[in-house]
Amino acid sequence: MPNAEIARLLREVAELLELESANTFRVRAYSNAARVIEELPEAAATLSPERLHELPGIGDDLAGKIAEIAATGSLKLLRDLHREVPHAAVELLRVPGIGPKRARTLVDTLGIRSMAGLARAAKSGKLKALPGFGAAIEKKIISELAVHSGEEKRILRATAAQYGEALLEYMRALPGVRRAELAGSFRRGRETVGDLDLLVESSLGVEVSERFVKYPEVRAVLAKGPTRASVRLASGLQVDLRVLPAESYGAGLYYFTGSKAHNIAVRKMGQQRGLKINEYGVFKGKRSIGGRREQDVFDAVGLPWIPPELREDRGEIEAAGRGKLPKLVEYGDMRGDLQMHSTDSDGRDSLDAMAEAAQELGYEYIAITDHTPMLRIVNGLDRARFLLQRKRVDRLNARLRKLTVLAGAEVDIRADGSLDLDDETLESLDIVLVSLHSKFDLPKAGQTERILRAIRHPAVDIVAHPTGRLIGQRRGAGFDLERVAGAAADHGVMLEVNAQPTRLDLDDISCRAAIALGVTIAISTDAHSRDELRNMRWGVDQARRGWAAKGDVANTRPLKALLKLLHKGRR
DNA sequence: GCCGTTTTCGGCCCGACTGTTTTCAGTCG
Numbered sequence: 001m002p003n004a005e006i007a008r009l010l011r012e013v014a015e016l017l018e019l020e021s022a023n024t025f026r027v028r029a030y031s032n033a034a035r036v037i038e039e040l041p042e043a044a045a046t047l048s049p050e051r052l053h054e055l056p057g058i059g060d061d062l063a064g065k066i067a068e069i070a071a072t073g074s075l076k077l078l079r080d081l082h083r084e085v086p087h088a089a090v091e092l093l094r095v096p097g098i099g100p101k102r103a104r105t106l107v108d109t110l111g112i113r114s115m116a117g118l119a120r121a122a123k124s125g126k127l128k129a130l131p132g133f134g135a136a137i138e139k140k141i142i143s144e145l146a147v148h149s150g151e152e153k154r155i156l157r158a159t160a161a162q163y164g165e166a167l168l169e170y171m172r173a174l175p176g177v178r179r180a181e182l183a184g185s186f187r188r189g190r191e192t193v194g195d196l197d198l199l200v201e202s203s204l205g206v207e208v209s210e211r212f213v214k215y216p217e218v219r220a221v222l223a224k225g226p227t228r229a230s231v232r233l234a235s236g237l238q239v240d241l242r243v244l245p246a247e248s249y250g251a252g253l254y255y256f257t258g259s260k261a262h263n264i265a266v267r268k269m270g271q272q273r274g275l276k277i278n279e280y281g282v283f284k285g286k287r288s289i290g291g292r293r294e295q296d297v298f299d300a301v302g303l304p305w306i307p308p309e310l311r312e313d314r315g316e317i318e319a320a321g322r323g324k325l326p327k328l329v330e331y332g333d334m335r336g337d338l339q340m341h342s343t344d345s346d347g348r349d350s351l352d353a354m355a356e357a358a359q360e361l362g363y364e365y366i367a368i369t370d371h372t373p374m375l376r377i378v379n380g381l382d383r384a385r386f387l388l389q390r391k392r393v394d395r396l397n398a399r400l401r402k403l404t405v406l407a408g409a410e411v412d413i414r415a416d417g418s419l420d421l422d423d424e425t426l427e428s429l430d431i432v433l434v435s436l437h438s439k440f441d442l443p444k445a446g447q448t449e450r451i452l453r454a455i456r457h458p459a460v461d462i463v464a465h466p467t468g469r470l471i472g473q474r475r476g477a478g479f480d481l482e483r484v485a486g487a488a489a490d491h492g493v494m495l496e497v498n499a500q501p502t503r504l505d506l507d508d509i510s511c512r513a514a515i516a517l518g519v520t521i522a523i524s525t526d527a528h529s530r531d532e533l534r535n536m537r538w539g540v541d542q543a544r545r546g547w548a549a550k551g552d553v554a555n556t557r558p559l560k561a562l563l564k565l566l567h568k569g570r571r
Numbered sequence: 572g573c574c575g576t577t578t579t580c581g582g583c584c585c586g587a588c589t590g591t592t593t594t595c596a597g598t599c600g
Contacts, residue, residue: 025583029572059573097589099598134591184600197600223588223599230588230599240600242587255585260600267584272576278585 041513045070154192158501251291261313339524346378357530417453489518499539511546
């Protein structure tokens, strides 16, 4: 049973307990356990209760519950709860403005069983008479139902960046705004974001708030006060504003960057030292002892500054305490891009244009990696065309002064794990990427064998976008990451963190697990046009979330050192 | 339900905004 399913059941328990008005700390224990299991790189179902018990926030009881789910596929507690609390109430919690109390009221007094039922009741004006409701809340629910019509949608980080950067520019234009930046999951570099958190340094709270809600793209003002405001943009994206004075800006930036779990853990440390940490600063009694800089918060609990990408309560606090934080790779470390396409297959710009654009970015080298014949739809190259392309690459290199172009290929891995190009041609290339483009739904064992066979092929250098997932669209291949990464490390094969905003594949957790197993990572854009070469930043951020240091990433190396990694060091 | 350099019991992060309420509960982040 996948971790995601165990996590889903635990989260459902938490929600049902919440609806029963159970002890909030008991509720939190279940939702915390759900998060811990979800983020575990190994399969929780295969762990003994003793091993489960070692995980943070998992005690005797939860270890037993998880083992029960793994063994039986369900949970007695959950079945019992379902008898007491109608499932419909859980669905109602998804509507902003409806929490456990109101959800319970809706189900118990009006017998609402679905979102459609909620919409009918709201439109016929039955809600406003209920205790704890009112005309304003009824109206809010009607408007939220019109917007959402279902579950919360997260948008790609690169998309959110476009909205966020435009809004930042607008806010910075207001006199009295000294700083403005995006915090929240955007700053942590998460691949998708649910909303934007905009932090502004200014002593003029009300004026900042006023300007914010007048942003031309605002469709609805959800809340407005002197220190906080929330709006929904025309696109549906929610943006939360926080205004802070200079002496609190660092503490506020820290606070609103999150994650929630990370913040709670750090605040607890502060509490143990007799300190109170909130968005306004660090306090000893009533006296502020810091808050101007983000570092003030870390100083207060005796930790070095932790990069936002690591703030997920996944062991970064312990690592920081022991001085074992990785020095994360940075965009400026990147010396080249190891996957891109040209007009020879499905790219939109020529070989020369791609090289020219890479040179403008200051790269030392790039790899041209067009597709192989099996992908007919993208005009994949056969042996003859690869040999011709090689000659053009050689001529191009003779002309270029600062950039070296490696002749490569992105070779399709067939269903049986064999490669879609003959060995002789593969050996003639400077760099060989392999990737899945079909049969993503093979059973796990078969999928694992398929990729392992490709990794063992002597010509292979990199497994590109290893799972083939498309965020929000396609789950991607399921394989045993531990075995694949272990084999990759053994055979000197790299795994890619693909920088396309919809791929970002490997994901953060897999990237970290692979690095821990000794794998070298390649961060590549898979650009299909010269503009897409700029996607590198998203890939770097994803690798940073995967705890990648500069040394873990192949294409931070100078060309000479990179070449030693290729063809398994045989050249 | 978890957890321990105050604790095996008694705590558990913290504050803003809204609307309903008659001084504060509910919700959110």
